[in-house]
Structure formats: C-alpha cells, structure tokens
Amino acid sequence: MIRFGVIGTNWITEQFIQAALESEEFALSAVYSRTEERAKDFAAKYDIPNLYTDLESMAASDQVDAVYIASPNSFHAKQTIVFLNHGKHVLCEKPIASNAAETKAMIAASQMNNVLLMEALKSTLMPNFRAVVDNLHKIGTVRRYFASYCQYSSRYDAFKQGNILNAFNPAYSNGSLMDLGIYCLYPLVTLFGKPNSVQAAGVLLSSGVDGEGSMVMSYKDMDAVIQHSKISNSYLPAEIQGENGTIVIDKINQPGSVRIHYKDGSVEDITVPQVKPSMHYEVKEFIELMKSGRVESTVNSHANSLAAMEVIDETRRQIGLVFAADLK
Structure with a gap:
C-alpha cells in the first residue's frame, strides 16, 4: 500500500480521493490544512488517521510515502520542494507551478533527492x-x-x-x-x-x-x-x-x-x-512509477511540464499578466 497525504481540502481533493480509492494500492493516511478545524472536519469525513497544520511535520512523518498537492497554484513550488527534500514522492496538481523558474527548482529537487515528481494533468x-x-x-x-x-x-x-x-x-x-x-x-x-x-x-x-x-x-x-x-x-x-x-x-x-x-x-x-x-489514471501512473523507482513519467514528464510552463510564461509576458510569485 502507498500511504498518501493530501494538501488542500477543496473539491478537487475530494475528486482525487474518490478516484484514487479505486486503486487497491492507495491508502489515505494524512491531511494538511492551514486551519485545525478544517483539517479535523476533512479527516473525519474520510477517516484519515493523521492530520497536520504544520507542513514540515507532515513532510517528516514516517506515516506518509507520497503526497498529492492541490493547494492554490502559488503554493505549489514551496510545498513540493519541502516534501521532495524529505524524500516524499509528489503528485502536484496542474499547473505545476507559477512560472518556469519555480518548475526548474522543483525538478532539481526531485532529481537531487531521487524521488518522483509528476504534474497531475489528468487528460x-x-x-x-x-x-x-x-x-x-x-x-x-x-x-x-x-x-x-x-x-x-x-x-x-x-x-x-x-x-x-x-x-x-x-x-x-x-x-x-x-x-x-x-x-x-x-x-x-x-x-x-x-x-x-x-x-x-x-x-x-x-x-x-x-x-x-x-x-x-x-x-x-x-x-x-x-x-x-x-x-x-x-x-x-x-x-x-x-x-x-x-x-x-x-x-x-x-x-x-x-x-x-x-x-x-x-x-x-x-x-x-x-x-x-x-483522475484514476493519473494515480495509477504515479503509483506504477513509484513502484518502479522512477523520478518522472514519460508522458507527464519533467520536460513536458517545463516546456508547457515556458510557453505560459511567454504568453503571460505578451499579455501583461504578472503574478506575485514572479516578483520573488
């Protein structure tokens, strides 16, 4: 069984859980929320044994093998890198990051720690x-x-x-x-x-x-x-x-x-x-990659995620769309 933690308690996380439970190798072991009340409510709804309001504590837990990140886009890079640096595998909801610079940092952390990173782009x-x-x-x-x-x-x-x-x-x-x-x-x-x-x-x-x-x-x-x-x-x-x-x-x-x-x-x-x-098929791909010891998918690959983000960056440059994350 692969013990998953989830970050984010919105509707997309619920869809992910329902799809992932179709896999016999999926176990839901932890949830993170910025508020304890929301974490408790979500944990009770899905019978999740471990709940966290501190990201580092969850990343260091020996009860979590992998994490699905469905927080707001601007949090993806920071949260992903925390888990990768703790040796946890990360399935990160699309878009994988705010920009190409963040995407490169995430890929580097995956490769340095020899753990799986995949963008959760289901289609x-x-x-x-x-x-x-x-x-x-x-x-x-x-x-x-x-x-x-x-x-x-x-x-x-x-x-x-x-x-x-x-x-x-x-x-x-x-x-x-x-x-x-x-x-x-x-x-x-x-x-x-x-x-x-x-x-x-x-x-x-x-x-x-x-x-x-x-x-x-x-x-x-x-x-x-x-x-x-x-x-x-x-x-x-x-x-x-x-x-x-x-x-x-x-x-x-x-x-x-x-x-x-x-x-x-x-x-x-x-x-x-x-x-x-x-969403079942992205979970299936992710678990199979974990079991085979690979750090990326051949479909939702690091290269494809980076290429897509580079096109998005250029598109945003042309239309004048600036995010707070670009200014860091």
Missing part, C-alpha cells in the same frame, strides 16, 4: 488520449492542432459583484490560462513538443488576472491554435488536422470520444471504453 493519461497517440499516424502529416476550453466560471458572478475569490486573484497565480488554457496546451506539448514561437492575446480583468485568451503557435510544418476562457462558454471539440484526415476529440480536458474523419468521407471511431473516474 494526457486517460485512455482516449492514448488512443489519439496510437492512431495519430493514420492522418498523415499533421498541419494544425486546435483546442478550446472555455467555461463560464460560477465565481465570475461573484467577481462582478466585487467579491474577488481565489480563481481571479493574481496573488494565487490564477486565471483562465493557468486554470483552463493549460488543458489545451499540455496535450499539444506532449504530442508535438515545444512550439517555435507563440503569439498571444488576452483580456485582463480588473484584479489583474486574465479572463480569457488565445494563442497561435508555430512549428516547422504545422501551427496550433488555442482558446480559453473563464468568462464565456464554448462547445467546440478539439481537432488534430492531418493531410489524410482529422482526429476530432470531444473534450480536450477530458477526452471521452475520439473519431477520425478521413478525407474520403469515412469516419473511424477510435474511442476506448473508460470504466474508471477520470
């Missing part, structure tokens, strides 16, 4: 993304990648009333690009590597974070177009366009249906049945 580890990878050759030379993730945030209504919650607060390294855009960007980098150039546009809100944006990226023989938003909705699927056909993915953030539309008009359904919760 690239789901069965239907694997189906995309396995069938990509069928569409011939790829000429364009398009992905859209635009979802009106319930927190935006509060924002318009003057209540700036974490999702729209630059102190926590948040906003549309970090929350939703990364779901479009990470699969691109995983499939095709880091683009040669980026052209970005975006709408900055009064708090200083981006509400929506778009990116056009170039490669040697193809381009990529990404759009993301937390202040409007989109219902477009993602596409990978090749000379012989186009792969159509229903949802880039959670692929559930994948089809190839060939240029002769025929359609091939390459969808793979998915029987587990969407």
Whole structure:
C-alpha cells in the first residue's frame, strides 16, 4: 500500500480521493490544512488517521510515502520542494507551478533527492488520449492542432459583484490560462513538443488576472491554435488536422470520444471504453512509477511540464499578466 497525504481540502481533493480509492494500492493516511478545524472536519469525513497544520511535520512523518498537492497554484513550488527534500514522492496538481523558474527548482529537487515528481494533468493519461497517440499516424502529416476550453466560471458572478475569490486573484497565480488554457496546451506539448514561437492575446480583468485568451503557435510544418476562457462558454471539440484526415476529440480536458474523419468521407471511431473516474489514471501512473523507482513519467514528464510552463510564461509576458510569485 502507498500511504498518501493530501494538501488542500477543496473539491478537487475530494475528486482525487474518490478516484484514487479505486486503486487497491492507495491508502489515505494524512491531511494538511492551514486551519485545525478544517483539517479535523476533512479527516473525519474520510477517516484519515493523521492530520497536520504544520507542513514540515507532515513532510517528516514516517506515516506518509507520497503526497498529492492541490493547494492554490502559488503554493505549489514551496510545498513540493519541502516534501521532495524529505524524500516524499509528489503528485502536484496542474499547473505545476507559477512560472518556469519555480518548475526548474522543483525538478532539481526531485532529481537531487531521487524521488518522483509528476504534474497531475489528468487528460494526457486517460485512455482516449492514448488512443489519439496510437492512431495519430493514420492522418498523415499533421498541419494544425486546435483546442478550446472555455467555461463560464460560477465565481465570475461573484467577481462582478466585487467579491474577488481565489480563481481571479493574481496573488494565487490564477486565471483562465493557468486554470483552463493549460488543458489545451499540455496535450499539444506532449504530442508535438515545444512550439517555435507563440503569439498571444488576452483580456485582463480588473484584479489583474486574465479572463480569457488565445494563442497561435508555430512549428516547422504545422501551427496550433488555442482558446480559453473563464468568462464565456464554448462547445467546440478539439481537432488534430492531418493531410489524410482529422482526429476530432470531444473534450480536450477530458477526452471521452475520439473519431477520425478521413478525407474520403469515412469516419473511424477510435474511442476506448473508460470504466474508471477520470483522475484514476493519473494515480495509477504515479503509483506504477513509484513502484518502479522512477523520478518522472514519460508522458507527464519533467520536460513536458517545463516546456508547457515556458510557453505560459511567454504568453503571460505578451499579455501583461504578472503574478506575485514572479516578483520573488
């Protein structure tokens, strides 16, 4: 059994726990919260034996083998490095850090301590993304990648009333690009590597974070177009366009249906049945990597996490999006 601790007591942590419990090798052993009351409530809900309000104490505990970090983005790097330096394996929620400098420091700590670090970006580890990878050759030379993730945030209504919650607060390294855009960007980098150039546009809100944006990226023989938003909705699927056909993915953030539309008009359904919760597959990958003694995934690799963050940094530079973490 792998004894996991969790940092963060929000809805995403609850989804993680529910998905992870599908694995017979997962054991929930500890929870950290900044407040003792919240830690006690969460521990009682999930029957967690150990609770902490001090990060160093949790990192030093012999009751924890690995940790899932789902705190606000601005805390990811500092918390991750504390656990890596104590020899604990870390599954860190996306985006892995606030910027590339933090990402590099996290990777260095993983390698120095010979412990696993993986970004918890679920979609690239789901069965239907694997189906995309396995069938990509069928569409011939790829000429364009398009992905859209635009979802009106319930927190935006509060924002318009003057209540700036974490999702729209630059102190926590948040906003549309970090929350939703990364779901479009990470699969691109995983499939095709880091683009040669980026052209970005975006709408900055009064708090200083981006509400929506778009990116056009170039490669040697193809381009990529990404759009993301937390202040409007989109219902477009993602596409990978090749000379012989186009792969159509229903949802880039959670692929559930994948089809190839060939240029002769025929359609091939390459969808793979998915029987587990969407976050189960990242847990499965992480546990398998731990058991094999590896410090990184070949899919959600250190290189892919860094490349995605470098593109995000350049995008933020172009649209004028600055986080408090950049000034440290």
